[in-house]
Amino acid sequence: xxxxxxxxxxxxxxxxxxxxxxxxxxxxxxxxxxxxxxxxxxxxxxxxxxxxxxxxxxxxxxxxxxxxxxxxxxxxxxxxxxxxxxxxxxxxxxxxxxxxxxxxxxxxxxxxxxxxxxxxxxxxxxxxxxxxxxxxxxxxxxxxxxxxxxxxxxxxxxxxxxxxxxxxxxxxxxxxxxxxxxxxxxxxxxxxxxxxxxxxxxxxxxxxxxxxxxxxxxxxxxxxxxxxxxxxxxxxxxxxxxxxxxxxxxxxxxxxxxxxxxxxxxxxxxxxxxxxxxxxxxxxxxxxxxxxxxxxxxxxxxxxxxxxxxxxxxxxxxxxxxxxxxxxxxxxxxxxxxxxxxxxxxxxxxxxxxxxxxxxxxxxxxxxxxxxxxxxxxxxxxxxxxxxxxxxxxxxxxxxxxxxxxxxxxxxxxxxxx
Amino acid sequence: xxxxxxxxxxxxxxxxxxxxxxxxxxxxxxxxxxxxxxxxxxxxxxxxxxxxxxxxxxxxxxxxxxxxxxxxxxxxxxxxxxxxxxxxxxxxxxxxxxxxxxxxxxxxxxxxxxxxxxxxxxxxxxxxxxxxxxxxxxxxxxxxxxxxxxxxxxxxxxxxxxxxxxxxxxxxxxxxxxxxxxxxxxxxxxxxxxxxxxxxxxxxxxxxxxxxxxxxxxxxxxxxxxxxxxxxxxxxxxxxxxxxxxxxxxxxxxxxxxxxxxxxxxxxxxxxxxxxxxxxxxxxxxxxxxxxxxxxxxxxxxxxxxxx
Numbered sequence: 257x258x259x260x261x262x263x264x265x266x267x268x269x270x271x272x273x274x275x276x277x278x279x280x281x282x283x284x285x286x287x288x289x290x291x292x293x294x295x296x297x298x299x300x301x302x303x304x305x306x307x308x309x310x311x312x313x314x315x316x317x318x319x320x321x322x323x324x325x326x327x328x329x330x331x332x333x334x335x336x337x338x339x340x341x342x343x344x345x346x347x348x349x350x351x352x353x354x355x356x357x358x359x360x361x362x363x364x365x366x367x368x369x370x371x372x373x374x375x376x377x378x379x380x381x382x383x384x385x386x387x388x389x390x391x392x393x394x395x396x397x398x399x400x401x402x403x404x405x406x407x408x409x410x411x412x413x414x415x416x417x418x419x420x421x422x423x424x425x426x427x428x429x430x431x432x433x434x435x436x437x438x439x440x441x442x443x444x445x446x447x448x449x450x451x452x453x454x455x456x457x458x459x460x461x462x463x464x465x466x467x468x469x470x471x472x473x474x475x476x477x478x479x480x481x482x483x484x485x486x487x488x489x490x491x492x493x494x495x496x497x498x499x500x501x502x503x504x505x506x507x508x509x510x511x512x513x514x515x516x517x518x519x520x521x522x523x524x525x526x527x528x529x530x531x532x533x534x535x536x537x538x539x540x541x542x543x544x545x546x547x548x549x550x551x552x553x554x555x556x557x558x559x560x561x562x563x564x565x566x567x568x569x570x571x572x573x574x575x576x577x578x579x580x581x582x583x584x585x586x587x588x589x590x591x592x593x594x595x596x597x598x599x600x601x602x603x604x605x606x607x608x609x610x611x612x613x614x615x616x617x618x619x620x621x622x623x624x625x626x627x628x629x630x631x632x633x634x635x636x637x638x639x640x641x642x643x644x645x646x647x648x649x650x651x652x653x654x655x656x657x658x659x660x661x662x663x664x665x666x667x668x669x670x671x672x673x674x
Numbered sequence: 675x676x677x678x679x680x681x682x683x684x685x686x687x688x689x690x691x692x693x694x695x696x697x698x699x700x701x702x703x704x705x706x707x708x709x710x711x712x713x714x715x716x717x718x719x720x721x722x723x724x725x726x727x728x729x730x731x732x733x734x735x736x737x738x739x740x741x742x743x744x745x746x747x748x749x750x751x752x753x754x755x756x757x758x759x760x761x762x763x764x765x766x767x768x769x770x771x772x773x774x775x776x777x778x779x780x781x782x783x784x785x786x787x788x789x790x791x792x793x794x795x796x797x798x799x800x801x802x803x804x805x806x807x808x809x810x811x812x813x814x815x816x817x818x819x820x821x822x823x824x825x826x827x828x829x830x831x832x833x834x835x836x837x838x839x840x841x842x843x844x845x846x847x848x849x850x851x852x853x854x855x856x857x858x859x860x861x862x863x864x865x866x867x868x869x870x871x872x873x874x875x876x877x878x879x880x881x882x883x884x885x886x887x888x889x890x891x892x893x894x895x896x897x898x899x900x901x902x903x904x905x906x907x908x909x910x911x912x913x914x915x916x917x918x919x920x921x922x923x924x925x926x927x928x929x930x931x932x933x934x935x936x937x938x939x940x941x942x943x944x945x946x947x948x949x950x951x952x953x954x955x956x957x958x959x960x961x962x963x964x965x966x967x968x969x970x971x972x973x974x975x976x977x978x979x980x981x982x
Contacts, residue, residue: 260774264760264767271762271803505758509819512722512752513775515743668724 257514261523265497266530276531279490283539286482288546305336306388309345309357316365325399349380355388356381358396368403369418371411410439475549480630483539484623485602487565488593490535491572494528496589498573498664499582511668518661521573525657528569536561553633556642560633563649564626570656571622577664600624625649675700675735675749675827675858676721682729682882683716690716692882693730698860700826703853705873706862707968709980713882714862715755718831721860722752734827748777750827751820755835757812758819761805765796765815768804773822783822790818794848810841817845827858834868846872866968866980878972885975890968897927897966897974898937901944903951905934907958914954923950927974935970 269276308326326337338345338354345357359378367375379396381389407414416435420428498521501507510520540561543549551557575592579585597603599613600621606614618624629645632638676698683691691713698704706714719725721732723743732739734746759768769787778786791797794814804812817833830849834842849872853859863869869876870890877887886893910931914920924947928935938947944963951961972980 257775260771264763264771267767268760268762504760505754505756506760508724508754509752509758509772510775511724512750512754513747513772515723515747 258519258523258526261520262526262530265523265527269527269531275493279493279531280535280538282489283483283486283535284542286486286539305334306356306391307336307338307348307354308392309340309348309354310337311340311342311345311357311359313342313362314360314364345380349382352382352384354382355385356392358392366418368407369414371407371414409442413438413442475543475547476551476634477631479539479543480627481597481600481602481623483536483561484564484568484600484626485593485597486539487532487535488568488572488596488623490532491528491565491568492575492589492593494531495524495569495572495576496582496585497527498524498576499579499585502668503582507668516661517665517668518658521577521657521661521664525569525573525653525660528572529565532565532569533562536565551634552636556646557630557633560626560629560642560646560649563646563653564622566653567622567649567656568653570653570660574656574660574663577660577667580667596621596623601627622649622652676860677733678717678721678730679733680730681717681720681727681732683720683725684728690882691720691727694879694882694884695730696877696884696887698827698858700858701853701856702875703849703859703861703873705869705876706860706879707864707866707869707876707972707980708862708879709864712864712879714864714879715831716882717879718752718829718860718862722750722829723747748823749825750829751776751823751825753817753820753828753830753833755831755833757816759804759812759815762803764801764803765791765807765811765818766800768815769818769822772819776823778823786822790821793851794818795844808841810837810844813837813841813845814848817848821852825857827860828852830859830861832862832864834863834865842868864980870968876968878968878975880972880976886971893968893971894966897970898925899941900938900947901963902927902966902970903934903936903938903947904962904964905936905951905958906932906960906962907934907956908932909934909956912956917954919950920954923947925974927970928979935973937966937970937974 310326312320326332326335338348340348342359345354345359348354349357357378357380359380361375361378364375364377367373377396377400379393381393383389410417413435416431420431420435498507501510501520507520511517514520540551540557544551544554572589575589576585579588599609599617600623601609601618602623606618606624606627609618625645625648629642632642676696678694678696681691681694682689694713694717696704696706706717708714716725720727721734721739723739723746726740732746735749737745739746760771763771766787769790770783773783773786774780787800788797791800794817796811796814796818799807799811804815807815813833817830820828828849833849834845837845846868849859849861853874861868861873873890875887875889876893878885878893886896888896908931909929914926914929914934923939923942925937925939926934927937936951938944948961948963952958969980972978
């Protein structure tokens with residue numbers, strides 16, 4: 257009989273799918289929103305190429321060497337230098353199209369090769385970006401250190417290099433090879449200090465040590481809480497169909513055929529369970545497919561989510577039974593779901609909630625356990641907790657629907673009519 | 675098939691049903707006639723298991739309902755006052771669903787639904803969603819859902835409310851056929867014509883109490899064995915209680931300043947009665963002779979019309 261009742265509800269959904277589609281559209285939008293906001297922070301995705309405006313006011317060979325250093329080899333994979341005039345560079349910065357603007361000052365090469373203190377590089381960072389400008393700044397620091405080291409090592413050869421570059425139009429390759437040879441000999445003399453350096457390190461991995469904690473993905477951290485809340489709302493909307501059955505008098509007709517309400521409520525809960533599962537699939541599976549995020553333990557997460565959906569469906573069925581009327585359910589259930597979402601940690605991280613809520617209310621909320629279990633799975637915590645949470649949620653779901661049947665039966669016998 | 679013994683139900687301080695007792699036999703159509711709020715639906719609810727009686731018992735086919743509710747419910751079909759169908763589903767789907775719930779086997783349910791649809795003249799529209807049906811068609815499917823498991827006892831709670839005369843006639847004809855086939859029918863209504871034309875016996879209920887019951891002829895005889903006289907005139911100053919000859923021979927069933935409804939106390943020739951009435955110290959403008967109706971019975975029992 258439960259199957260017939262469930263098939264009837266599924267048929268009704270098929271013939272009039274709009275309410276359910278609207279229920280499912282909400283998690284779809286939320287997944288998209290969360291993914292759009294936090295999906296790019298996925299550690300596996302990397303930082304992407306850093307766009308950098310380079311203004312070469314020096315226009316010398318050394319400036320050219322610095323410019324090309326950003327676009328060749330490994331640096332070329334991480335940087336996208338745009339050689340521009342200062343005005344254009346400033347415009348790109350204002351329009352947030354580059355992360356920073358590097359200005360190579362006029363006369364930089366001449367001063368550097370003369371051994372005089374050269375004009376400093378000018379690095380203008382984009383204040384609208386957080387990470388990329390900081391990386392450019394760090395790299396420029398390294399480059400300046402490197403140039404200083406070169407100046408210190410090749411000090412007496414710099415005039416030779418300077419005269420070579422001054423006649424840049426017709427490069428004297430014989431002099432160039434001689435300078436390179438002298439520089440090479442100087443490098444060989446300090447080879448013992450440079451290769452290897454005086455101070456070194458050896459990388460080893462201790463077998464007994466704990467593996468490093470996995471990086472926290474913000475999307476994976478936030479999604480279970482949000483999903484838990486939206487699944488509660490879906491469950492609430494679906495289980496209110498009980499009152500539609502009261503209003504349509506089909507529940508009365510049912511009761512002229514069967515005394516026990518339990519099969520009817522079980523079927524309602526299973527219908528809500530099925531639709532909520534689709535919602536959960538959209539939320540958790542959609543995140544994985546659309547944003548290329550991989551859950552660490554997909555099967556165990558699926559079991560946990562299914563158990564949560566069962567518990568939430570039971571919870572919402574009981575809530576519908578407690579409401580006493582459709583109007584009261586409309587007003588009361590939304591507030592209760594918000595309260596559950598808040599106290600269970602769906603809206604804010606649990607550790608920012610007041611201590612008494614964390615101690616007393618949070619542990620009786622099903623969403624609290626889904627969030628805790630999902631975080632545990634993502635952080636590779638102990639198996640026992642997740643198994644216990646999954647089993648506990650499933651048992652609670654069945655218990656709640658039995659309580660709902662008892663309560664609804666009492667209500668109907670008192671004559672609930674709308 | 676059905677026996678109610680001293681059935682009573684209270685809602686807070688209101689006694690909705692007060693000591694109702696009646697019997698319905700196989701093949702009999704029993705009409706429970708009363709105005710809105712008389713206690714008809716509460717009585718049906720107690721018979722069908724929607725409400726538990728505070729007092730008395732419901733016996734279905736010789737067994738107390740609450741002794742084995744599942745058995746009793748299998749024997750009866752209930753047609754609720756409101757159309758209790760799933761609008762999104764077709765007529766066929768509704769019949770099949772309720773048939774399954776009533777205990778029909780999966781293989782049995784579709785052929786039976788086809789039979790019912792044919793009997794209700796709805797076979798050609800069976801696959802359309804119920805929301806596209808007219809009021810009369812919905813009412814017919816509403817009845818059909820209660821008939822899927824071939825119940826021996828059919829409870830119909832005002833099944834023709836709000837539909838056009840043609841659709842009502844179709845439903846009444848269908849119910850007559852069911853009764854001819856041996857189904858015991860308890861039919862509640864506040865339409866006098868339905869009770870008069872459809873029911874073998876009628877119980878008149880008001881304020882939760884069964885005031886009278888019997889065949890139409892028996893109930894008519896309670897008012898007058900001959901006929902009723904509807905006298906029109908100016909009766910504002912008339913004092914019939916001061917006319918001993920009138921009180922001995924007639925009963926004043928209803929009186930307004932413009933109209934009296936009078937019944938003869940004994941089985942007398944209407945011509946003699948008319949002569950006596952014309953001798954009264956009032957001047958009638960018109961006198962009409964008519965057979966007592968159920969409304970007149972109700973009027974006599976309660977002092978007010980059923981239509982009020």
